[in-house]
Amino acid sequence: MDEIDWDNLPKSTTPVGLNVRVIGFDNMEAATQLGQAVAEAVALFGSFIDLTTLDGITVGFDYDDALASVDQGIAGLPPLDRTNTDELTGVAKACRVVRDGVVKTHLVFGAEQLVPLIAGDALTPADREFSVGLMAHECGHVEVNAMNEQFVPDARLGATIAEYDRAIMFPAAVVFWDEYAVCRLSAPFARGQNTLHADSMAAVTPGARGRSDAHIRAHRLHQNHLRTLGETATELVTPLKTVSYLLGGMDADGAGWEDFAAVRRIIDAAGYGELVDDLHRALRRMWDTRDQWNEDDDILAPVVEIIRETLASGGVSLFKEPDGSWHAHFLFPG
Template sequence: MDDQSEQTLPPPTLPKDLRISLMGFQDQKFAQTFGEHLCSTLAACSRVLDLERLAGVTVGYDLASAIASVDMGEPDVSPPSFTSTAEVRCIAKAVTVKRDGIEKTHVVYSAAFIEDIVDDELPGFQQALHLIAHELGHVAELKWRDESAPGFDEKLKDGMFADNLFLHTATAVWEEYAACRLTGFIGDVEALKQEYAKNFDESAGLYLGRAREKIKDYRAHQSVRTLLLEAGQHTAMPLKLASYLLGHLDANQDETDLKVLCPTYDDSGLTELIPRFWTALRSTWNRMDDKAGLAVFDELKQVVIESYVNAGVNITPQGEDFFVNAPFTAETMPNGEADMVEVRALQALGLL
């Protein structure tokens, strides 16, 4: 980068007291080289992302140990757990911590996935570059959201269970959309697009059957809270994976038809919900500076509710809470149509 290009960029926002920890590096020479390139990458990203609230960076070959090492900044608060599934593999995590009463982000990376950052000729360089930038996107998003819609933690402590669950899901999908939209131009743009499309498309084909299995379980346990939690894990998954793809497309002003990009999605029962979801994400992006508070997530919360309805769980506002029920259908009964014969008989007799 020449001096003239350097002058056209915004000033760096990397905290001067930033601490970087490397764990599990056996080759000290490589560790030093890696650390130098990581610092350069962080500094470069800090010119296009607001990293004022970056509390620290940890890189380790054992991701679980690296996350466990993070100082949460509050007594009796443990670092978050993480899960990796066949659909979503955790290779980095943005951990929210407290420093002097302010929420900040400590970023943790799996070393194996970003070690190629030491040489732009290595095959994994573009992936490493984007992974580093994406997690830093969460740092910028946290500050933006916290200044525009404060009070999230307080709301979760005081609000109703169902409303809090919907809000939590809405903010989770928003965070990924925002991080991808902020950093989608960094790295191999086309490879990222194909990866995000593949992940979303696979989830679109799986979510409905999995959510209905949880509704079948509800017939036995009759716990609405359990139903919302367990079915919600599956109804939220395509939203979360779509948020990566949609944020990436918007970052690059890519207008590719989703039905062409994701053929399974075209036959998934989501083709009405996802466009509304995309509109809500864009609306939240455009309104985040309006200082509307947590109401900025209302559109996304409604889409989250609709995702339950799409799977067979009806959710109706009832005062400050919600009425939740799962109508009897062959798809959500343990024995399918055989159970529905009995249900119809009981309904005809007025016993159900």
């Protein structure tokens, strides 16, 4: 990664007069300080990331209330909520909103994650580095969301996908691309991201196929095709979703698998080596050609096909009947 020339920064793309709301604070002085710190950081990020379509930022101690307070600008969208699973609890979100007919991105952060910006010696440099990296990552989604809105019709806000198999696989393909691109964009301010994502990859990959096989075995008992499709697809593609973050950071840093040899051994042992390499080539090609994108091209088609291959490698396939109906088939593991 090239070092930043702090004396000759490009002009910031951060909108002038950006609205930063800090809510839920009893200490108004601290709220003001945090808002100023966030605004200053985002103004800096705008020299490296295209933040032209950034709508505003909300920071709240009650993250759920902060999400609920965001006006999405269009009726019929599901309410904003956090990621909340056994593995991950959301603390920041890039929310697409509509303003005067234009899709923009509004960022929401849990205040606890950003307080290190104003905590002085009470917290460590690593805490502040995490806060800066988190903000930069979400700012990266502003640029990528704008690219998708312009050039990827099926990824646009409110888009519907007619074909059942594409509707299943395309959203995952968008996530793979988004996180790869965002990790490349935010890398100058997220120095520790590769270690974090390598650890995540090592945690989710080894048992993925075994967990998928267990869901297929359970299918013989409940015979719920939609349930089994959801369960197996989630398990099988999670390693590819997780590695997308790492691949983006690796490419930003000019790193290779020799720098993450232990993770690579885990990937190969779990039967994901060729799929990860195919995904890496597809994502890197998208990045390298992004200034040539055309909305008439199916830009994410190679990534969708890799997801299809991943499901097939785990015994999961989708078939369209002559009457237009779709069926899922699960190959019982031996």
